[in-house]
Amino acid sequence: MAATVESAAGITAAAVEARAAGEPAWLAERRRAAWEAFSTLPMPDHMRDEDWRRTDISKLQLDDFSVEPPDTSVSGEALIEAMRARRDEAAPDSAFMAITRRGVRACDEMDMLTAQGVIVSTLEEAARNHPELVQRAFAAVRVGESKLLALWDALWRTGVFVHVPRSVEARVPVWAAYSVAGANAAIFPATLAVLDDNASLTLVDAYASPAGDAPVLSSAAALMVLGDGARLDYHHVQQWGAGAWHFATHRAILGRNARFRMFGATLGSRLQKVYWDALLDGNGSEALLTSVCFGDGTQHLDLQSLQRHRGESAHSDLLHKVAVRDRAVSVYSGLIDVEKQAQHTDGYVQNRNLMLGDGARASGIPRLEIKANDVRCSHGVTAGHLDDDQRFYLESRGVPRAEADRLIVRGFMQNALDRAPHAGVRDLVARLLDAEIHGESQAGIEAPQDEAL
Amino acid sequence: MAVEAHELTKDYKYGFHDVDVSVFRTEKGLSPEVVAAISQHKNEPEWMLKFRLKALQHFEKRAMPTWGADLSGIDFNNIYYYVKPIEEQAGRDWDDVPESIKQTFDKLGIPEAERKFLAGVSAQYDSEVVYHNIRADLEKLGVIFGDCDTGLRDHSEIFRKYFGTVIPPNDNKFAALNSAVWSGGSFVYVPAGVRVDIPLQAYFRINSDNMGQFERTLIIAEEGSYVHYIEGCTAPTYSSDSLHSAVVEIIAHKNAHVRYTTIQNWSNNVYNLVTKRAIAYEGATVEWIDGNLGSKITMKYPAIYLMGERAHGEVLSAAFAGEGQHQDAGAKCVHVAPHTTSNIVSRSISKDGGRTSYRGHIKVYPKAHDVKVSVRCDALLLDEASQSDTYPYSDIENSDVTFGHEATVSKIGEDQIFYLTSRGIPEAEATALIVNGFFEPFVKELPMEYAVELNRLLAVQMEGSVG
Numbered sequence: 001m002a003a004t005v006e007s008a009a010g011i012t013a014a015a016v017e018a019r020a021a022g023e024p025a026w027l028a029e030r031r032r033a034a035w036e037a038f039s040t041l042p043m044p045d046h047m048r049d050e051d052w053r054r055t056d057i058s059k060l061q062l063d064d065f066s067v068e069p070p071d072t073s074v075s076g077e078a079l080i081e082a083m084r085a086r087r088d089e090a091a092p093d094s095a096f097m098a099i100t101r102r103g104v105r106a107c108d109e110m111d112m113l114t115a116q117g118v119i120v121s122t123l124e125e126a127a128r129n130h131p132e133l134v135q136r137a138f139a140a141v142r143v144g145e146s147k148l149l150a151l152w153d154a155l156w157r158t159g160v161f162v163h164v165p166r167s168v169e170a171r172v173p174v175w176a177a178y179s180v181a182g183a184n185a186a187i188f189p190a191t192l193a194v195l196d197d198n199a200s201l202t203l204v205d206a207y208a209s210p211a212g213d214a215p216v217l218s219s220a221a222a223l224m225v226l227g228d229g230a231r232l233d234y235h236h237v238q239q240w241g242a243g244a245w246h247f248a249t250h251r252a253i254l255g256r257n258a259r260f261r262m263f264g265a266t267l268g269s270r271l272q273k274v275y276w277d278a279l280l281d282g283n284g285s286e287a288l289l290t291s292v293c294f295g296d297g298t299q300h301l302d303l304q305s306l307q308r309h310r311g312e313s314a315h316s317d318l319l320h321k322v323a324v325r326d327r328a329v330s331v332y333s334g335l336i337d338v339e340k341q342a343q344h345t346d347g348y349v350q351n352r353n354l355m356l357g358d359g360a361r362a363s364g365i366p367r368l369e370i371k372a373n374d375v376r377c378s379h380g381v382t383a384g385h386l387d388d389d390q391r392f393y394l395e396s397r398g399v400p401r402a403e404a405d406r407l408i409v410r411g412f413m414q415n416a417l418d419r420a421p422h423a424g425v426r427d428l429v430a431r432l433l434d435a436e437i438h439g440e441s442q443a444g445i446e447a448p449q450d451e452a453l
Numbered sequence: 454m455a456v457e458a459h460e461l462t463k464d465y466k467y468g469f470h471d472v473d474v475s476v477f478r479t480e481k482g483l484s485p486e487v488v489a490a491i492s493q494h495k496n497e498p499e500w501m502l503k504f505r506l507k508a509l510q511h512f513e514k515r516a517m518p519t520w521g522a523d524l525s526g527i528d529f530n531n532i533y534y535y536v537k538p539i540e541e542q543a544g545r546d547w548d549d550v551p552e553s554i555k556q557t558f559d560k561l562g563i564p565e566a567e568r569k570f571l572a573g574v575s576a577q578y579d580s581e582v583v584y585h586n587i588r589a590d591l592e593k594l595g596v597i598f599g600d601c602d603t604g605l606r607d608h609s610e611i612f613r614k615y616f617g618t619v620i621p622p623n624d625n626k627f628a629a630l631n632s633a634v635w636s637g638g639s640f641v642y643v644p645a646g647v648r649v650d651i652p653l654q655a656y657f658r659i660n661s662d663n664m665g666q667f668e669r670t671l672i673i674a675e676e677g678s679y680v681h682y683i684e685g686c687t688a689p690t691y692s693s694d695s696l697h698s699a700v701v702e703i704i705a706h707k708n709a710h711v712r713y714t715t716i717q718n719w720s721n722n723v724y725n726l727v728t729k730r731a732i733a734y735e736g737a738t739v740e741w742i743d744g745n746l747g748s749k750i751t752m753k754y755p756a757i758y759l760m761g762e763r764a765h766g767e768v769l770s771a772a773f774a775g776e777g778q779h780q781d782a783g784a785k786c787v788h789v790a791p792h793t794t795s796n797i798v799s800r801s802i803s804k805d806g807g808r809t810s811y812r813g814h815i816k817v818y819p820k821a822h823d824v825k826v827s828v829r830c831d832a833l834l835l836d837e838a839s840q841s842d843t844y845p846y847s848d849i850e851n852s853d854v855t856f857g858h859e860a861t862v863s864k865i866g867e868d869q870i871f872y873l874t875s876r877g878i879p880e881a882e883a884t885a886l887i888v889n890g891f892f893e894p895f896v897k898e899l900p901m902e903y904a905v906e907l908n909r910l911l912a913v914q915m916e917g918s919v920g
Contacts, residue, residue, distance in 0.1 A: 050520065054848070341839070355852030359819070368843035372864045373834035378861040383849040 007139035011186065016154050026135070027127050030143060031125040035152030044147060054363050055273050055302045060245055065186035065217045067155060069101045069452050079210060079447040080105050083177035086206060090424035094173040094204070099158045100180060100453035101187060105292055109416030112172050120174055120443040123159030123190055133163050138194035140251050147442040148247045152188050152219040160192025164199035166227070173202035173422065180209050182452030190219035195230035197255070202422055205236040208268070210273055211444030213243035218269075228260035228282060233261045233421035237429060240268040241444030242297060249275045255281035263420040265429040266293040267436060268443035271300040278307050278376070289318040290419040292429060294436045295328030295360070299443070305334035305349070309342040320351045321416040323409055327359035332365070336379070340371045349379035354412050358385065362398040406437045454526045482530040485509060491535045496604055508622035508632030515626040522750045522781040523810065527724055532665040532696055534634040545589030554556065561898070577637045577657045577668055591649060597642035597654050598862070601669045604640030611642055615673055619702035619730050626840040628728040631667045631700040638668030638699065641682060643709075645675040652681040652714070652900055657719050665696040672702070674709035681712040681901065703731035704740050707761065712740040716903060718910065719747040721777055727753045727823035735761030742898050745772040745780045746910055754812060759793035766795035773893035774839070775910070783812035788821040798894055799830040803839035810842040815849075815856065822853035830860040833891055885915045
């Protein structure tokens with residue numbers, strides 16, 4: 001392991017101050033409060049914290065990571081170009097921002113959106129120019145609600161901010177590509193979106209580092225606030241390399257009759273603990289949450305979801321499809337929390353696990369806490385292996401075993417893929433899944449190893 | 454002897470209590486001296502005293518569990534841990550039982566059950582088993598059905614071989630407490646190949662204020678045997694809370710079949726914190742039929758460890774939580790061996806601010822292939838004040854598994870109510886009918902007398918509630 005990183009390059013108070021310098025006072029204060037909370041709170045402990053019981057991060061050494069890129073290394077463009085190629089494949093019309101530890105490395109096709117009155121910029125810039133809007137998004141997180149979220153809150157840099165004004169339908173998607181390279185690199189992706197009443201937007205977060213098992217720390221958040229009647233289609237594709245620790249919170253707050261659709265693909269990282277929080281505050285709001293997850297090697301992939309119903313007659317539906325091979329581990333826990341006033345709630349959770357290897361493991365903990373009586377809430381969890389009947393059916397018709405298995409796994413994933421709001425993202429994820437099924441790990445993307453971004 | 458039989462209220466029909474006639478009780482609170490006094494009073498062998506004292510240490514070391522129901526109301530220092538109601542233990546003849554205790558059990562209907570020729574009845578009153586009987590033909594086959602104290606004394610070899618092996622004293626805080634101060638409970642031994650074709654029954658009753666009841670039940674079913682054990686629990690309504698913390702251990706050897714039925718109807722001030730666990734060896738079947746109607750707080754998750762190939766586990770759980778009640782119940786199936794199967798069905802109803810929680814755990818170990826598990830939980834919420842939770846845990850470590858879990862929470866279907874009311878059935882009655890139907894999978898597994906009793910209890914609980 002590398003020597004402990006001191007000074008402003010490490011995860012230190014100095015790094016927080018370096019970021020706070022020149023920022024509006026409210027934001028600098030928020031960073032310092034978050035750092036204070038981070039320093040005070042204990043690390044999550046799988047022996048002590050119920051949320052972390054099946055996810056052990058005792059091997060994580062935060063002191064090893066560097067929040068700044070080294071001055072001297074090659075800062076090539078290959079990784080950024082690979083990220084751009086994914087965007088070109090899936091959504092060529094989208095406004096594209098590529099972000100690394102060195103800041104914004106690309107910022108294209110913004111004109112279409114700005115012409116509509118949509119704000120799309122770095123988070124720093126937005127915090128200076130539109131503080132009240134940015135604060136609305138930050139309000140989704142209470143400073144210090146958890147240690148790792150406080151870490152993000154204290155150290156994020158070069159986030160993406162999007163604001164869609166009332167009744168504007170953003171004509172093209174916003175694609176934020178976060179990448180990092182170099183050993184012991186830490187990155188803090190931050191995507192914040194505010195949609196006014198009846199506005200609509202399609203948003204994509206893509207995360208990736210070079211393939212290989214270089215240690216990487218990703219502490220990410222996406223905070224989304226939807227006004228009454230707003231519609232947001234949010235996608236994220238996680239392709240960190242096999243040495244990455246990934247902690248993220250994807251959280252949306254829904255106004256009256258708002259519709260939030262989230263589609264997430266989990267392919268990368270050594271270990272992830274990701275929170276999906278749909279807070280259905282408005283009456284009649286709707287959250288459609290879909291996850292596809294493929295684990296291989298010794299990956300440990302933990303997803304924890306919350307569907308919190310405060311508004312009446314709201315509808316939430318989560319589908320989490322998991323395939324695990326080799327010695328990969330999937331951990332899912334979820335809660336549908338229906339508060340007293342949330343009558344006529346319709347809540348659903350489905351977690352389906354396909355076990356492809358003898359060493360693979362899957363845990364499922366779908367919880368319900370219901371305090372309103374006029375509701376319909378249910379959940380289902382299954383775990384099973386490749387269906388021999390299906391395999392026999394295909395093989396007896398001349399389909400080779402490998403191809404038969406690929407078809408069955410794809411078939412298993414298909415209904416989740418079909419729920420992806422954006423067809424281009426759906427097809428991209430389908431292609432990456434196909435490669436996974438063929439045995440080509442999609443943890444990380446091909447890029448020169450000597451880059452440091 | 455005077456008996457104060459309170460009016461049977463609609464809320465709790467067993468809420469009478471007798472004048473306390475106990476002949477010996479330990480002082481309130483828990484200490485090595487109290488534990489030693491219990492052991493000494495029972496004339497126990499040295500190893501049991503050591504077992505108790507060690508368990509007490511475990512109890513003191515362990516923190517109160519905070520992950521489930523609210524247990525902050527328990528004051529361990531305000532409890533009598535041992536109360537002996539009569540001088541002589543376990544009379545074989547109903548006539549020998551003191552009149553006051555007999556009247557209590559009369560109200561509970563044991564003599565009727567006896568007259569119906571049930572296989573054996575033992576009744577526990579406070580800490581000791583006061584009356585116990587077993588049919589002579591079963592005794593001739595080698596079936597042992599007695600209380601655990603007698604088991605320790607008269608069948609020490611079998612007893613010691615199994616006691617505390619399924620649930621070790623350090624398993625959890627309340628198992629440790631029970632291990633330290635246990636008294637009474639049933640000891641059942643069924644020899645190889647013997648089918649006990651009529652249920653063995655036990656009744657547990659708390660009569661003293663601030664009383665803790667800590668019975669210990671140990672059931673051993675040898676190869677190819679069958680036994681069905683039924684327990685019923687009641688307690689009078691006192692102003693201060695009581696604690697019931699039992700431990701039940703079942704060992705089902707190769708191809709044995711054990712069914713354990715509980716109808717728990719403790720009064721609404723009893724903390725009911727019970728550890729129940731069974732081990733099922735090759736080809737064995739264990740069934741827990743678990744009904745929770747009474748108590749203030751119940752935390753109980755009957756478990757089955759499927760240790761041998763083709764073992765099968767079944768848990769059928771029904772819970773009803775009314776005002777001030779929290780039923781935190783569930784099931785746990787641990788698949789250690791290949792070709793094992795388990796099935797869990799849970800039905801719960803919350804009403805008048807009551808809270809039901811299903812908490813379950815399915816674990817499949819890496820070597821357990823060809824495993825099939827099904828879990829089905831349904832909950833009904835009858836009004837706005839009530840709450841229902843589901844916490845199902847599953848850890849699957851083998852790829853050759855078919856596992857399914859489904860849960861629903863809803864209110865009574867308006868179309869069902871409409872169907873019945875449109876045919877002239879009053880709404881209250883329609884609701885009761887639907888609730889009865891909801892519990893049907895549970896009720897149909899009970900022997901007739903219990904099914905009738907349960908339906909009556911449900912009708913009482915449902916009085917005055919409209920959809």
